[in-house]
Amino acid sequence: MICLEQPDRSGNGYRVRDAVPEDAPRIVEILTHVGLEGIYIANEGFYMSAEQQAQVLTRRNPDIHLILVAEQASQIVGTLEMVRGVFQKNRHTANFGMALTSDVRGRGMGEGLLLAAHKWARDRGIQKICLSVFASNRAAIRLYTRLGYEEEGRRKHQFLLEGSLVDEVLMAVYLTPTT
Numbered sequence: 001m002i003c004l005e006q007p008d009r010s011g012n013g014y015r016v017r018d019a020v021p022e023d024a025p026r027i028v029e030i031l032t033h034v035g036l037e038g039i040y041i042a043n044e045g046f047y048m049s050a051e052q053q054a055q056v057l058t059r060r061n062p063d064i065h066l067i068l069v070a071e072q073a074s075q076i077v078g079t080l081e082m083v084r085g086v087f088q089k090n091r092h093t094a095n096f097g098m099a100l101t102s103d104v105r106g107r108g109m110g111e112g113l114l115l116a117a118h119k120w121a122r123d124r125g126i127q128k129i130c131l132s133v134f135a136s137n138r139a140a141i142r143l144y145t146r147l148g149y150e151e152e153g154r155r156k157h158q159f160l161l162e163g164s165l166v167d168e169v170l171m172a173v174y175l176t177p178t179t
């Protein structure tokens, strides 16, 4: 069970907690809007329905599949999903994606969400966290690098964003007691 409360960089409090099925409509709304921005995540305005998201939240195995939300002033403003490898061969790893609404970015809430996910992973003995990010996403890469992630691979010209071909960057961090 993840739950933490702390101030953002502007001094306003926010909370990171496990998502519950009732959060599904807002999670879908956020991921749909961020998808429609066109330059941050792969979806293009259809993520999944609120009903499907609620089913995922209800049926997921909480030791394999983490879904967090960040809440500020009683409104969900961001979400993170992390999935652990399910085989003996890769259960020491996990992959994640995350997104915040545009009005709250750059205030440190992304770091709060990701550090909460690191704790969930560390508590389960997960050693390596992986992600994929568009090379043009400077803010995300800055956050990941600050938290110790390093580039470990790159697929050239993997995405077409606003008319330009952009590399997909694969990054990873090995968890330590402090990351």
Ligand SMILES: CC(C)(COP(=O)(O)OP(=O)(O)OC[C@H]1O[C@@H](n2cnc3c(N)ncnc32)[C@H](O)[C@@H]1OP(=O)(O)O)[C@@H](O)C(=O)NCCC(=O)NCCS
Binding pocket: 034, 040, 041, 097, 098, 099, 100, 101, 104, 105, 106, 107, 108, 109, 110, 111, 112, 132, 133, 134, 137, 138, 139, 140, 142, 143, 146
């Ligand atoms: C990526 C994201 C989750 C990061 O969360 P966040 O709360 O904005 O992150 P933080 O405030 O903790 O850190 C962002 C860093 O990028 C910097 N930054 C912000 N905009 C930037 C830009 N356009 N170019 C470069 N750096 C930028 C911030 O100053 C901060 O760096 P600093 O701590 O050294 O000052 C959030 O910005 C987001 O939801 N973006 C849209 C969706 C997305 O990109 N998801 C990730 C896909 S891989």
